[in-house]
Amino acid sequence: MYQDPFSRCHPAVNFCFFLAVIGFGVVVQHPAYAAASLTCGCVYYLLLRGRQGLSFLFGLTGIMLAITLLNPLLNTSGRHILFRLLGRPYTLEALCYGGILAVIFALTFVWFGCYSQVLTSDKFTALFGNLIPAISLLLVMVLRQIPAFTRKAKQISLARGAIGKGTGENQPFRQRLQSGVGILSALTDWALEGSIVTADSMRCRGYGCARRTNFSLYRMTGRDVLLLACIGGLSLVVMLAGGMEASYTPNLYISYISYGFAAYCLLLLIPPVMYLRERILWNRFKFET
């Protein structure tokens, strides 16, 4: 399976990047910053998901529209009254604020969407396995069991169907509840019985004998360190430079952007740029041979 170059970086790089981007994203209300973040987020999301990502983005635009239009109904302060609805003012400022809230809402979703694609469970445990060894092991166990239990529950329901204990949509509530309880109790027995074996298997392999090391497939390279430094440095510049103040109601005020905006854009563009760089590299390879 293809993974984009940013996803192949050390989990710490991924994590810090998303921490910075989502942190800035939800706090900064400056329209330029928000728009930049949303645009870069969408670009990266599409790079990650391909054509499948489009439907998600289209779905978001609908919600964005709703948030924008609904905000003036909740928030009536502002100078420029567009019209009155049932006596309540519908103001331009509130509409603008609604727009920015919608953008922020959308960008969180988009960046979290990217986060879910990039920071998979094994990266999470690689990152936090040393800090919380027991819980990350617990997480890994649960992640194995959820698909297994789901499959088993389906098997049980099929098996019960084939002895005439199945259920359908058109049966009375009581019967459906009983069937659900039956499946769940069979599943529980099976799962608990299996847990004895799992515990044995863990102790057989020395669980609890010593302090666990945390093995992972990821190791920090020079490039990762460089990227971390970039993310940290750019974030610092963004914070120190200022120029991201904006307020909407009751008065519209948007500050002029500073060099901090350039740093912000550079930060956001790290994954797409890495992607592009790799594309160019491979095209050149193809051309040269």
Add this chain to the structure above:
Amino acid sequence: MEQIQIRNLSFSYPDSGCDCLKDVSLSIQKGEFVLLCGASGCGKTTLLRHLKSVLTPRGTRSGTVLYCGMPLDQVPPAGQAQAIGFVMQNPDDQIVTDKVWHELAFGLENLGVPRDVIGARVAEMASFFGIQSWYHRETSQLSGGQKQLLNLASIMAMQPEILILDEPTGQLDPIAAGDFLNTLKKINRELGTTVLITEHRVEEIFPAVDRVLVMEAGRLIVDDSPRDAGRILMEKGHPIRDMLPAPMRIFCESAGEGQVPLTVREGRSWLDAFFAGNRPSVTALPPRPFPKGGEAVKLTDVWFRYDRQSPDVLKGLTLSVPQGCLYAVVGSNGGGKSTALRTVCGICRPYRGKVEVLGKELKSYARGRLFEHCLTMLPQDPRNLFVKQSVAGELAEMNGDAEKQKKVAALCEVEHLMDANPYDLSGGEQQRVALAKVLLTDPKVLLLDEPTKGLDCCFKKRFASTLKELTRKRITVIMVSHDIEFCAEYADLAAMFFDGSVIASGTPGRFFGDNSFYTTAANRMSRSFFVNAVTARDVVELLRENRGGQR
């Protein structure tokens, strides 16, 4: 050097009166390959669990277990975890983590081995076991065979001195089991790791082991080389003799002379010597009768796929099952056998073709009516049916009629288990409880999905006699199975399933007699002399007739 030494070990569980182990003494040398067998419940597992402190059950115990001359409980836990590897029966539940690479590293992580070392060891093991291609996969997506191989590999990554395996292939299909056992032989041969294994399916492993131990009711009754152990079991008429390799059984039962054959090849050369170049005078047994009767289940040109875009699973499947017969469908994994069963019980709906049950088309049964006094299915895992806290509760869930419950319980031999929790029973007992449960729907057609999986030869025999009892009552039984030996012995009709349809069928004698590879060991051994001998019993019978004719 003696790696494991057990001296006069006796043990009993807290709430049971009798001893589970009685005065067991044995020793295992470094690098040996030892097979431990015995009927279910003879104490094999309890004995194995005494070889690892963390698994040792609670109870009263006397005697000593020494590891490399040191009492086992004085060997530190980390040392035991590393040196003594233990593989259990169930492939699924032993896996702890969600990724293959993580599972391989799990044991080493526990021991606090540095990361670089783990990386190297894991890489080594993945190469030795051929795991690279699925190294990054999720453990929940692996097949049973792969899972068990992963369990073995993740223990081997800790570089144990001795491997203990408790029925490791019980839940695997024959091909996966063969792969697993071959890997085990390779480990023993190439790495010199000591192996102690319990197994039901000994045909493949018998020729490879150095020593065979046999337990009966908590005692060690045989401790000998495979050939001698086999001969002793046959002479005693011990119930587990049925699991011995077919050549061995044939040899002993027809009182052969010379060295006991272990493999088909040795069996053939013994037969060659037996006939000494002459043609046998009797080459065939009278064929078993072809079962008669109306059609209980009939499938005509059935096509099925799970999704519109997915490939066909059933491709023009046509088969007809006469009433009151035991119909066995054999074939390899992923051929669609289980799907065929699901089609018969209406869970999978074919997009073309006709399915008839008892002369009536499946579609014309009203919702749920199909499963009342008509058709039922025993799932592959009997535990899928258990929802209550006791066997009695399980039976009561199906049918309130106490008289009927009693009758079915007697038929399936579960009367003495009524108060037990289904999960405390052995695999064979669970199978019988599940069978009792499905029989309470009073079916005329019974579908079985891999019913002999994980059963030992004694349970199989009892299961077969229950099935015979059912067919005598004109209940039609259709079973899907990998177990060729079982099908050859007990089925009335057998069919070969391949690539979505049945490609050959007939009475076992003809069907397996015609196959040259996909057939029983007894047939492979005797096929150049006899025509339709498919079971060890057939061969013995023919040999007896020939001998009578010659002398």
Add this chain to the structure above:
Amino acid sequence: MKQSPWLNILFLFVLIPATLFLGRSIPGRWYYLTSTLVIVEIMVPFFVSFERRRPEARELVIVGVMAALAAASRVAFAVMPYLKVITGIIMITGIAFGPQAGFLTGAIAAFASNFFFGQGPWTPWQMFAYGFAGFWAGLVFHGHPSWRKPWVLGLFGFFSILLLVGPMLDSCTVFTVLPKLSLANVLLIYGQGVPVNTIHGLGCGLTLLVLTKPLLQKLSRIQRKYGILEDRQ
């Protein structure tokens, strides 16, 4: 093992007020990040104390199984998708094994299932709300087997969801969507949540009513079985 309480004190009385104080200085919607941080900080002591105990294999496995069961339970009730049993199972775990195990089961179940459905700003809130459900049920019923009458449990489940757990889940919406924290707005969001929470509460109450007894039986059976198989000095 006794644990020193200084960590909890540090978190509750130093770190959280500090976060609130510093968070206040963020311009605009200060509460977005701050509230999430506070929620995470409340959960940290639970996780830390679990880590400190160096849990045994059996403890880990049981919590894991219950969390996975809770997450996978929706499949068993596939014919009734509106019935949410996940909180019920988490609460039963809390009742059986105590508040701490209950909290952990809930939090892990929420976190793990979000790996399948996608992480988002709601993750910490869900972890906290589900964790709280387990904690709360454990706190009330763990030491009191005689209180566990089916109808008491049913009512307990219903009202706990309606009044506590449901609003906690809604708080995520309050802090992440609302343009301004005003009483009217907040009440509007919580008010909107009432129908959903009622259905959720009914599901949870029903689960507790029907499933508590059989599941507790199963759990105590398995604990007995562990006891027999283990030889602990």
